[in-house]
Amino acid sequence: MRARFLIPLIFLLSSCATLRPPFxxxxxxxxxxxxKADTTSFLxxxxxxxxxxxxxxxxxRFDSAGNIIADIDSNLLIFSRQNDLPLMPLIVNQGFRVDIAEALLSEPKVREMIADSILKLVLNGNYIGxxxxxxxxxxxxxxxxxxxxxxxxxxxxxxxxxxxVDVxxxxxxxxxxxxxxxxxxxxxxxxDYFVIMGYxxxxxxDPPGPIAPKWWVEETIKFAxxxxxxxxxxxLGIPFYGRWWKGNEQGRGIYYPELKDVMSKYNLKKKWDRKAKAPYFRFKDENGVENVIYFEDEESLSEKLDLVNKYNLAGIAIWRLDGEPDKFWEVIKSKLKLKVFLTN
Structure with a gap:
């Protein structure tokens, strides 16, 4: 079985040891x-x-009563088991709602209940955490x-x-x-891992601007x-997406399958934000409306991976897989030596 999972050796020796990352x-x-909702993500x-x-x-996700609402992708589950991929599912307060967070976090007995629910979920699913x-x-x-x-x-x-924990x-x-x-x-x-959403x-x-300017990402690392x-x-959370502002409309997320279509439709030429170390497009559409798209490419990704190495961080978290260019993975493999562990 391939070496993949990240449990330090101490846990293989003692099941009741307190988990901490390697030194x-x-x-x-x-x-x-x-x-799950995006098939391109699984591909x-x-x-x-x-x-x-x-x-x-x-x-x-948790609802206001502390129930866990599940939407498991059986294809991903089977694929991960077949390929020894450790699973660490994400759980949220449904809709990022304040009222749900307050209902779940205000009272000690409720916190205890939902913490027990998470433990049961992890153990029953044989997840790594x-x-x-x-x-x-x-x-x-x-x-x-x-x-x-x-x-x-x-x-x-x-x-x-x-x-x-994502912050x-x-x-x-x-x-x-x-x-x-x-x-x-x-x-x-x-x-064990403190995930800074660096995007x-x-x-x-906000007005049009970079998703993850390098100078700002570095300041967030230094503050942490x-x-x-x-x-x-x-x-370090890394964006695999862009944001599109059209006229006076709010900015919306754009992922690479759609971005490629927009680039082709308008024959766009990439511009470079020197301060942010980030690419962007600025163009007028067929209706004369000003459009701005900030996104990430292999160069802006490389700049942020340099920060991971500069500060000796544990690694990166990618939001999210979704038809990103192959060059992204080439940059990751060239910049970062990947960590592998025994699955069992």
Whole structure:
């Protein structure tokens, strides 16, 4: 059986040991999020699985009553088992709703209940762990979320399972908005992998701009490290998508299958944002409306992978697999030495 999974040797020796990442990372972990609703996402996984350390399918979400709503892709599940691909499913508060987060995180007994539900989910599914992706401006229960992550980590570590937490990127401490939910220092202490979502610098409500400018991504890494998080725990979230602003409309996400069609339709020539180290298109459509698309290419990807090596981070997490260019994977393999582990 191929060596793929990332459990440190200590867990092979003791099932009750507390899971922590290895002391040194030279090889890097490659986490890939896969979305069931998009068949292109699974096709990309099938094509590139040999370069992926962990697959994180977006299968699970909590409702306000603490029930886990599942939408498992049986084809992906079978494929992962056949190819020894470790699965670390993502779980969210449904719709990133504040009311659901508050209902689940306010009371200790409810936090205990949903933490037990996650443990049962991981054990019954024989997953390597869980990827916690609670999002939204639920700052009123910031402390409750920290306690919840601590609880999940303690329970899963008793079984040698991995806990990763996704956090909105920030360059300084905040206590408001989506980024204000996350206590970097406390979360970084208890989880195994601290996943900085290094994208959406320019979001859908913002004016046209880069998704993940290199200077900003570096500042988010530096801030996380300043909060006491060990670089060997930090996973840098990398965008495999762009954002399209059309006239006065909000920006919307655009993935490579659609981007290729737009490039062909308008015969677009790539421009380069020197400060952001990012490519973009600016053009007028057939109705004379100004369009701006910021996206990622192999050069902008390479710039961010250099930061992973510069700060000796644990690796990257890709949002998301979806028909990305082959050159992306060529750059990843040339820049990062991939981490492989025994599956069993």
């Amino acid at each position: 040194e990372y030279h090889p890097k972990i490659i986490i890939a999020w896969v979305v 990309s996984l099938q094509k590139n699985f040999s370069s992926i350390s962990i697959v994180s399918p977006t299968w699970f 869980i990827n916690l992706d609670f999002e939204g401006p639920f700052v009123n229960v910031r402390d409750g979320y920290t306690k919840f992550v601590e609880l999940v980590s303690a329970k899963l570590h008793n079984y040698g399972k991995v806990v990763s 909105v990127a920030k360059t300084s401490e905040k206590f408001t908005g989506w980024a204000g939910v996350y206590d970097y220092s406390e979360l970084g202490e208890v989880v 959406d610098y320019a979001g859908r409500l 490290i300043s909060q006491g998080i060990k670089p060997q725990k930090i996973i």
